[in-house]
Amino acid sequence: MESSEIEEKIDTDIKLGEIISWGPEDLPAGPEVETDPDLIIVEGRADVLNLLRIGVKNSIAVQGTQVPKSIVELIKEKSSITCFLDGDRGGTLILKEILQVADIDYVARAPEGYEVEELTRKQMIKALQNKKPVAEAETEVEEEKEAKIKEEPEEPQKEKRSGKEAVLYKMLKELKIKESDTVFETIKKLETGQAIAFDEDLNTLFETHVSEVFEKIQDSEACKLLIFDGVLSKRLLGLVIQKEIEFIACKNKDEEIRIPNKISVFYI
Structure with missing residues (x-):
């Protein structure tokens, strides 16, 4: 391993x-x-992590286009709010959602086509320094929308990811899952009470009812992704940690449990 890679x-x-x-x-x-x-x-x-690399310790991730109520309440306690978002459609969708539920002051964007997590130290500092008042950012979003409508009136409709789908694909990208579509389709087609597990190469390990998922995981040594139509309990989370499962997709979780940072959880 090179010294730069070690650092x-x-x-x-x-x-x-x-x-x-x-x-x-x-x-x-x-x-x-x-x-x-x-x-x-x-x-x-990954955006929070990248900001930590330049010493910025006051960021929080919304984890989707639906802004959590806890963030809305946190915003009310702060003197200045900046949204630092990807330079793509997903970033614009999140900005629109935030503007509907909270008052913010500034908007910073990654360069067009880039994600915040991909930016270098220099690019992040520049983007934050060039943040714009929210009113100016709102105007630009509307102008961009109108321009695209005028430029592409006859373009065939392309498949577009919703905000929630974009979050899922971003999670899988962070985990270096190459066949993200397989995971997405599994979640999309998940039946009531169904549980499905994959190894790191997305080979199916088992398909079962949620009532049997604990025992199935106990007997598995290769499970890395778990998708199930149910609630993540404290007991199941303990086994997930023990088995070093990296990704979970489920309906919800028990209120009293806290998810370790090494586990990515997507709520269906």
Whole structure:
């Protein structure tokens, strides 16, 4: 391993240790999200991590286009709110949702076609320095929408991902899952009471009823992804941690449990 790769790994490990799980939804956040008078809102966990790399510790991830109520309440306590979002349609969708439920002050965007998690230190600093007042950002979003309508009136309708789908694909990208469509289709077609598990190569390990999922996982040594139509309990989470499962898709979780940062959870 090259020295630069070693340094990057050490840096990543340190920053991973700084990420906290905040609020009832266990949202990824920087360690100063409550104490800092300013707040930066981002899309996902990888964005929080990238900001930690440049010393920004007051960010929190919405984890989708539906803004959690806990973030709406947190916003009310802050002096200044900045949304730092991807330079794509997904970032615009999240911005629109936030504007419907909360008052923010500034908007910073990654360059067009880039995601916040991909930006270099220099690019992130520049994007934050060039943040715009929310009124100006709103105007640009509307102008962009009108321009696209005029430019592409006859273009065939393309398959577009909803905000929630975009979050799922981003989670899977972070986990380096190459066949993301397989996971998406499995979730989409999941039947009532069904549970399905995959290994890291997305080979199906088992399909069963949720009532038997605990025993099935106990007998499995290769499970990395678990998708089930049910609620994640404290007992099941303990087994998931023990078996080093990296991704869970489920209906909900028991209120009292907290999800470790090393496990990605997508709520169906």
